[in-house]
Amino acid sequence: MRVGISLKLILAVAVVLVATVGAFSYFLTSSQHQALVSQVEHSAHQISETIKSATKHDMLLNRRERLHLTIDTLGQQDGIEQVRIFNKEGAIIYSSDRSAIGTMVDKRAEACYGCHAADRPLEKLSIPERTRIFKGQEEFRQLGIINPIYNSPDCWQASCHVHDPSQTVLGVLDVTESLAEVDNQLLAHWTQVFLLALTAVLASSFIIWLVFHRLVARPVGRLVQATRTVADGDLDCSVDVTSNDELGHLADCFNDMTQRIAAAQQQLYQSDKLASLGRLAAGVAHEINNPLTGVLTYSSFLLKRAKDAETRDDLETIVRETKRCRQIVRGLLDFSRQARPKKTRVEIADVIGKSLRIVHNRLSFDNISVATRIGAGLPPITADPNQMVQVFINLIVNAADAIGEKGGEISIWANRRDVDGEQVEIIVADTGCGIAKEDIGKVFEPFYTTKELEGTGLGLAVVWGIIDKHGGNIDIQSDPGNGTKVTIRMPAVDKAQLMEEKTA
Numbered sequence: 493m494r495v496g497i498s499l500k501l502i503l504a505v506a507v508v509l510v511a512t513v514g515a516f517s518y519f520l521t522s523s524q525h526q527a528l529v530s531q532v533e534h535s536a537h538q539i540s541e542t543i544k545s546a547t548k549h550d551m552l553l554n555r556r557e558r559l560h561l562t563i564d565t566l567g568q569q570d571g572i573e574q575v576r577i578f579n580k581e582g583a584i585i586y587s588s589d590r591s592a593i594g595t596m597v598d599k600r601a602e603a604c605y606g607c608h609a610a611d612r613p614l615e616k617l618s619i620p621e622r623t624r625i626f627k628g629q630e631e632f633r634q635l636g637i638i639n640p641i642y643n644s645p646d647c648w649q650a651s652c653h654v655h656d657p658s659q660t661v662l663g664v665l666d667v668t669e670s671l672a673e674v675d676n677q678l679l680a681h682w683t684q685v686f687l688l689a690l691t692a693v694l695a696s697s698f699i700i701w702l703v704f705h706r707l708v709a710r711p712v713g714r715l716v717q718a719t720r721t722v723a724d725g726d727l728d729c730s731v732d733v734t735s736n737d738e739l740g741h742l743a744d745c746f747n748d749m750t751q752r753i754a755a756a757q758q759q760l761y762q763s764d765k766l767a768s769l770g771r772l773a774a775g776v777a778h779e780i781n782n783p784l785t786g787v788l789t790y791s792s793f794l795l796k797r798a799k800d801a802e803t804r805d806d807l808e809t810i811v812r813e814t815k816r817c818r819q820i821v822r823g824l825l826d827f828s829r830q831a832r833p834k835k836t837r838v839e840i841a842d843v844i845g846k847s848l849r850i851v852h853n854r855l856s857f858d859n860i861s862v863a864t865r866i867g868a869g870l871p872p873i874t875a876d877p878n879q880m881v882q883v884f885i886n887l888i889v890n891a892a893d894a895i896g897e898k899g900g901e902i903s904i905w906a907n908r909r910d911v912d913g914e915q916v917e918i919i920v921a922d923t924g925c926g927i928a929k930e931d932i933g934k935v936f937e938p939f940y941t942t943k944e945l946e947g948t949g950l951g952l953a954v955v956w957g958i959i960d961k962h963g964g965n966i967d968i969q970s971d972p973g974n975g976t977k978v979t980i981r982m983p984a985v986d987k988a989q990l991m992e993e994k995t996a
Contacts, residue, residue, distance in 0.1 A: 498709060501700060502697045505696055505697065505700055506693045509689070509693050509696055510689055510693060513688065513689040514689070517682075517685040517689070521682065521685070524678070529635070529674065532635050533637065536623075536667050539667055540665055543562070543667065544639060547577075560586060571669050572669055573634055574589050574592075575588045576588070576666040576668075577641070577663055577665050579662070579664075580663060622638045632672035633675060634668050634670055635670075637666070639664065641664065641665055711739040711743065715739075715743060715746060718731045719746075722753070730747045731746050755965070780817075780821060784817050788811065791811050792811055795808060833875065833961055833962060834878075835874045835876055836874070836877065838873050843881055844884060850881070851885060855902070858896070859898075860892055860895055862902045863903045863904070864906075866905075866906045867905075867907040871914060872984070873982045873985060874983075875982065891921075892922075893924075894924025894926070895923060895925075900922065903921045905919045906919075908984070914986075916981070918982070920978045921977040921978070925973065927976055964982040964983065966979065966980050966981075
């Protein structure tokens with residue numbers, strides 16, 4: 493079972509959120525609990541002091557009934573569980589629970605151990621040390637606080653019950669309060685915290701899912717669908733770039749990759765087609781070359797002997813068309829005999845200059861000017877110089893044919909380009925008639941020409957084959973009526989290799 497990224501992200505956020513809210517709630521609840529308990533401690537201490545003050549006069553006069561009545565009345569207040577007074581031996585002498593009078597208390601369980609075990613005066617103990625929290629008979633906790641009854645001069649000088657003046661503590665007042673309200677508040681607080689954490693987790697999960705679905709899931713889904721489409725063979729598929737983040741960059745890279753795959757597939761198809769056609773062309777050229785030579789020889793001989801004007805016209809037509817056929821055959825042979833390049837270090841400026849010198853007369857005759865712009869510091873390429881000259885001659889001649897006798901301009905630019913390694917980019921542009929959009933994809937096919945009877949349709953096919961064997965690529969852009977631009981990109985010589993050769 494596949495677990496989606498959105499579910500993993502939501503679970504991770506939920507765990508972090510629960511841990512954070514839980515830790516915060518724990519410390520907050522602990523602080524609240526301490527504050528509530530401290531508040532109850534002070535309340536119990538104040539009540540204890542009030543009882544001492546209220547019962548002091550009755551104790552001095554030994555009014556036991558009034559003392560019992562006071563303790564019973566105060567013990568019936570809300571929140572007070574019981575009020576007890578026991579002597580220093582631990583015997584309960586007064587209590588709001590009459591059944592407990594006369595019984596002994598456990599000094600270790602009743603917070604007496606702090607004084608009796610350490611043998612120190614009770615008055616030196618702080619309120620928290622005189623306080624105990626224990627489980628009562630009900631489900632709620634209870635808080636008990638002891639308050640010493642000191643031996644004052646009023647006590648040991650009284651005639652009713654004289655105490656030894658050296659005795660510091662006569663007894664202890666013990667007040668027990670219920671912590672039910674505190675426990676209820678803590679329970680309510682924990683319930684609120686749980687509901688808050690649950691609401692926060694659900695709301696955060698929904699928001700994260702919504703944002704993730706919009707910003708991540710949808711773009712990734714489009715990329716997956718496009719990948720499947722490309723896998724099925726449709727290389728015209730592209731993904732819309734809708735954002736400027738990493739996913740947008742990924743979509744842009746996907747589109748670029750698809751275009752490169754399509755170009756590589758086209759190059760592979762073109763290479764296979766040219767290879768097959770080259771083998772066929774070689775065979776056909778060899779078979780018809782000799783008959784054509786014979787036809788041309790005899791027709792030329794008859795043309796020299798013919799005196800009739802009509803016969804001469806017919807023979808001239810035969811000679812002209814035979815020469816044209818021989819030119820086509822020669823082109824086939826050149827196409828089929830494309831030799832393996834003899835690569836050397838080549839400066840592209842030298843190749844362009846040599847090509848222009850060869851076609852200079854043709855360009856001058858047609859009143860065509862040439863503008864060249866060679867970038868400074870242009871790196872060399874590794875190529876066969878003769879084949880590269882052939883490439884530029886074909887391109888310049890094609891540009892001149894597109895311009896025609898009306899005259900125009902051919903522009904040749906060469907610059908350095910750093911994309912996927914350093915490259916040399918050469919652009920040959922003309923101001924000719926241009927190529928129709930529907931013909932752009934066919935110009936590299938052998939025997940396809942827009943020059944009607946004047947062209948063989950092999951020039952650009954030969955150019956494409958040479959550039960492909962040199963590891964470069966060629967692209968044509970044209971606007972009918974406004975000229976054509978041919979772009980060639982060739983890999984430059986590695987800089988490290990150049991440095992090694994210079995230092996060698």
